[in-house]
Amino acid sequence: MLAKTPGGPSWFVVEKGVPGLSHGKPEDKHGIRASNTSTVSLEDVYVDADRLLGGVEGQGLIQAQLVFGYTRLMVAAFGLGTGWAALDRAIPYSKDRIQGGAPLSEKQGYTHKLIVPNAVLLEAGRAYIEETAERIDGDANDGGNRNTEGAIAKYLSSEAGNLAADAAIQALGGYGFTREYMVEKYKRDARITRIYEGTSEIMEMTISRDRWQFHLKTHGQFYHDMARQMEELHGKNNQIGAGTAAYCLRALAETLETARTQRLTRHQHILFKLGELIAHAEGAASLVKKAARSKEGALSPKAYDRFNADALAAMARIAARDAAAKIISESSRWIGSLVPETVAAELEKKSFIPQIHRAQAGLLEDMDYVADVLYERL
Ligand SMILES: Cc1cc2nc3c(=O)[nH]c(=O)nc-3n(C[C@H](O)[C@H](O)[C@H](O)COP(=O)(O)OP(=O)(O)OC[C@H]3O[C@@H](n4cnc5c(N)ncnc54)[C@H](O)[C@@H]3O)c2cc1C
Secondary structure (H helix, E strand, O other): OOOEEOOOEEEEEOOOOOEEEEEOOOOOOOOOOOOOOOOOOOOOOOOHHHHHOOOOOOOHHHHHHHHHHHHHHHHHHHHHHHHHHHHHHHHHHHHHEOOEEEHHOOOHHHHHHHHHHHHHHHHHHHHHHHHHHHHHHHHHOOOOOOOHHHHHHHHHHHHHHHHHHHHHHHOHHHOOOOHOOHHHHHHHHHHHOOOOOOOOOHHHHHHHHHHHHHHHHHHOOOOHHHHHHHHHHHHHHHOOHHHHHHHHHHHHHHHEEEEEEHHHHOOOOHHHHHHHHHHHHOOOOHHHHHHHHHHHHOOOOOOOOOOOOHHHHHHHHHHHHHHHHHHHHHHHHOOOOOOHHHHHHHHHHHHHHHHHHHHOOOOHHHHHHHHHOOOOOO
């Protein structure tokens, strides 16, 4: 239990069955209905001082931050798994369902809207989960405090899982809406991942505030540094979208810098929007890194190996293009609309807009390739 104490928020171990501790009825929920959820009430509950976690009062929020790296990563994995479970129902279904004289799986209007983009978003989320988990495994010294990374992983994968599960209902048409075909259950079960362990909006705020601090501390270089890493990768392998990811990160760095000079984060919507853009840029960069490692045969043995290096490279190229396009369009809408024209023009000039537009070349071809991978047509 996290409780307010005179010294600040503190965690206590409260055993089941102590006098004054009770719980409400099981809630009748939208999803995860096999998991019992109920309110917990405390009335004059007494606990001994040795039940205070860590023995020092007022450490509750710091202790909570320490575990968020793990717990948010866990919820991220729920979102990822549910999204894939839904797509893995839609993929075989569309091989068998004949419409307009051919299986749905052969129709770009179907696969490139309902299947491929969701697979790419999920794999960006997975790459981020794996990268963060690997860092936690290696972080013997800092107690695994990966709060921001946990937030990014959760945000990307829970949003992607929900989109994928919703698309799977659409992909099954009328059957998708019935209970028998399961995808409506996945959609209901995925929904909680955008709410508990911190809502998506709270994730946007956390991501934005935390990375904002890095932007300030590095005098605006945090994402330029990450872009340099991408440029280095691009020098070694120009097939994994690293060049596009670099433009994306540089555009993000300039967006943050304009937000700083124009004091735009006083608008909460801008602060949250930056969190969304940061997550997508970092997610794409993470998938690019995974594709690079896969090509070198250097993936962690714990990494998921459903997709080979070529498939990961195509997905990374798509993710990098999507993230880059998102950043320049959202930045010009939200930042551009709030600043003087000269500042907007300056931001546009520094955002690699023509390069990002040109980097979209080959997008449809890559989506065709990923569809072939998913439908095992290669
Ligand atoms: C099935 C289930 C299991 C749960 N299990 C646990 C558990 O084991 N332990 C536990 O402690 N809790 C648990 N919870 C609680 C859960 O973590 C919270 O419901 C969740 O964090 C959202 O908080 P809230 O319900 O108070 O919503 P609110 O904070 O009221 O949020 C409502 C809406 O407002 C937005 N919002 C909130 N604050 C801001 C802000 N500052 N600026 C802008 N928008 C904002 C939110 O994003 C959301 O969209 C569980 C909830 C459910 C449904």
